[in-house]
Amino acid sequence: MSSEGKESILFFLLSGEHPTLPHAELKAVLKAFGVRYEVIGELAQLSRLKCEPGHSAELIYRTAFTKACCLELAVSRAEEEEILSAASDVPFWEFVRPGQSFRIRVRRVRGASPDISVMDLEAKLGSVIFKAVRDLKVDLVRPDVEFLGVLTEGMFFLGLKLSEVVRPGFTDRRPSKRPFFHPTAMMPKLARCMVNLARSRPGELVLDPFCGTGSILIEAGLLGCRILGSDINAKMAFGCLLNLRFFGLEPEGVLTADALRPPFTRADRVVTDPPYGRSSSTAGLEVREIYEGLLALLPELVEEGKMACIAAPSQLGMADMASEAGLELVEAHYYFVHSGLTRELAVLQVP
Numbered sequence: 091m092s093s094e095g096k097e098s099i100l101f102f103l104l105s106g107e108h109p110t111l112p113h114a115e116l117k118a119v120l121k122a123f124g125v126r127y128e129v130i131g132e133l134a135q136l137s138r139l140k141c142e143p144g145h146s147a148e149l150i151y152r153t154a155f156t157k158a159c160c161l162e163l164a165v166s167r168a169e170e171e172e173i174l175s176a177a178s179d180v181p182f183w184e185f186v187r188p189g190q191s192f193r194i195r196v197r198r199v200r201g202a203s204p205d206i207s208v209m210d211l212e213a214k215l216g217s218v219i220f221k222a223v224r225d226l227k228v229d230l231v232r233p234d235v236e237f238l239g240v241l242t243e244g245m246f247f248l249g250l251k252l253s254e255v256v257r258p259g260f261t262d263r264r265p266s267k268r269p270f271f272h273p274t275a276m277m278p279k280l281a282r283c284m285v286n287l288a289r290s291r292p293g294e295l296v297l298d299p300f301c302g303t304g305s306i307l308i309e310a311g312l313l314g315c316r317i318l319g320s321d322i323n324a325k326m327a328f329g330c331l332l333n334l335r336f337f338g339l340e341p342e343g344v345l346t347a348d349a350l351r352p353p354f355t356r357a358d359r360v361v362t363d364p365p366y367g368r369s370s371s372t373a374g375l376e377v378r379e380i381y382e383g384l385l386a387l388l389p390e391l392v393e394e395g396k397m398a399c400i401a402a403p404s405q406l407g408m409a410d411m412a413s414e415a416g417l418e419l420v421e422a423h424y425y426f427v428h429s430g431l432t433r434e435l436a437v438l439q440v441p
Contacts, residue, residue, distance in 0.1 A: 160249025
């Protein structure tokens with residue numbers, strides 16, 4: 091992926107499943123590929139970045155929480171008169187030619203601007219486009235060109251849609267649909283997000299030393315990473331291998347091993363969700379002992395400057411533990427699982 095070319099302001103429509111993870115994941119993927127960007131603004135389910143349009147399709151395919159990417163054409167307050175005035179200044183003839191078909195859709199984020207009718211606004215924006223370019227056709231199914239408007243936090247953004255991702259694969263990869271199932275398995279969206287937060291790139295070796303049923307390794311493998319896993323439970327390790335092969339993935343290895351006495355020496359990224367449940371799942375160790383041991387090993391497993399993404403119970407205090415281990419806490423996000431568990435996703439760097 092090249093970082094050469096003309097920079098533009100793009101806006102990315104994000105999932106509403108979490109307030110911070112979609113923004114962070116998008117930026118992590120950009121950083122992983124060395125794409126220069128500047129954050130223009132972050133609003134509810136919308137991230138505005140100055141970067142190159144040519145990267146959008148590949149970028150949002152990799153992410154778990156990005157829905158679409160648009161070239162920003164107009165911005166205004168979420169007042170109908172101001173929206174239509176801003177749209178009138180857009181040179182639509184640069185994006186859609188006479189004889190082509192187009193579609194305009196408006197998305198309302200979290201009930202934003204309830205006084206504005208989305209259907210009426212779409213119709214009025216369509217009229218603006220018709221006035222700007224003659225002999226156009228409306229095609230609501232397969233248009234040649236699509237424009238997207240977003241209402242969020244009292245603002246309106248209008249853009250030319252560059253790419254959109256529909257991901258049926260996440261549903262197909264739910265833990266219950268794999269050959270080997272365990273109720274503690276991580277959902278694929280969160281697993282992919284963790285792989286991305288670690289700045290993983292195709293061809294790099296991603297290690298999960300507490301691999302369980304393989305959720306993280308599956309997502310890393312599907313993104314083109316080499317994958318290596320271990321679990322102290324032989325049944326889990328075997329089940330992980332079954333699941334990987336079910337999705338056509340062949341790991342560097344899946345071992346039955348104690349993660350705190352690893353039989354491997356190096357990886358490009360460590361992405362993992364250690365156990366923090368019953369003593370049987372933690373091999374009799376206290377949860378804090380597991381994390382302290384893992385963090386102490388990271389400088390041996392990962393080269394200087396490389397990242398790890400580790401899930402932990404929120405009450406554990408990963409910032410202090412990372413500092414004690416000589417690691418840099420790059421960012422942390424909190425993900426509610428159920429009333430008894432909120433995960434902290436900690437992104438750590440080996441200095």
